[in-house]
Amino acid sequence: MTEAIAPSPIRVFVVEDQTKILKNQLRLLESNQDITIVGTALSGEAALEEVPRVNPDVLLLDLGLPRMSGIDVTREVKARWPQVEILIFTIFDEEDKVLEAVKAGASGYLLKGTPADKIIEAIKEVRAGGTVIQPSLARRLLRHFRVEPDSGPVPTEPVASPPAPAAPEPPAAAPSEASEPLLKPLSNRETELLQLIAKGVSNSEAARLLNLSKATIRTHLEHIYRKLEVTNRVEAVTEGIRKGLISV
Structure with missing residues (x-):
């Protein structure tokens, strides 16, 4: 009888410019047998040099990197190695940047300080083809x-444009737009x-x-x-x- 082969650990690469935060992340993640840390980088430039060498499955990427931003790194990685999934680490006041990172190809985002079990779950989720949105930041x-x-x-009910002559026009255009999803x-x-x-x-x-x-x-x-x-x-x-x- 053939024994079932255990799945290989998910190969994770961590990009974080703050060494103290990086060490803490590694400490939280290295004990989990479902993932293996294949490399780290303190900048986006260094990450782009290392990624093709270590071939990660998932990139844990700090959004607020110096010089080359996390958005730029996301764009470059997805252009060169589209099979690599990217999880962004962010803080509460970076909504616009998160949106840009998602548009650039990131598969989701996590707030800094997320518990280790949630990070592991998110890594597994994006590796399986899913997307991660945290409720606390999603609402923002x-x-x-x-x-x-x-x-x-935008209020609950649509409001016509302030100039009086233009007021009748939006309702005329609305039906075709509203009917589109139907x-x-x-x-x-x-x-x-x-x-x-x-x-x-x-x-x-x-x-x-x-x-x-x-x-x-x-x-x-x-x-x-x-x-x-x-x-x-x-x-x-x-x-x-x-x-x-x-x-x-």
Whole structure:
């Protein structure tokens, strides 16, 4: 009888410019048998030199690096080695940078100070093809999404433009825009999953809560992305809120 082969540990590379924080991260992670630390770097430039040599599965990347930013590193890594998944470490006041990192190809983000078990869970999640959104920061990001660049916070009900002559025009254009998502409506299950995503639930947690397999969750996510014409969780939640499909 052939013995089952244990899965190989996930190869993790850590990029952090603060040596004290780096040592603490390594201390938290090195004891877990499901991952192995294949390298570290104190700058983005050093990381780009080391990544092709150590071939990591997941890059734990500090967003606030000197000189070359975490966003730039994310963009370069995904362009050169798209198979490497990237998890961003961030702080509360970096919402705009987190958005840019996600657009550049990051698979998720964690707040600095996240417990070791949550970091390990996030590493496994992105390695399996998932995306990580922490609830505490997700709510801040979603509030950010609800702010128009020129007009401030968007209220619950649409408001016509201030100039009187222009007021009649927005309602005329709205029906075609509002009807667009109706051409590809989300199923009840997809809407339910999207609402969970907005709360920061991982693929694994969603599978447990909905009593579905992880593969089914991934399939539902693919359908959601295609119907909303987005490429990741953050964009999906944004579109879901803008189109009134979910609430936060």
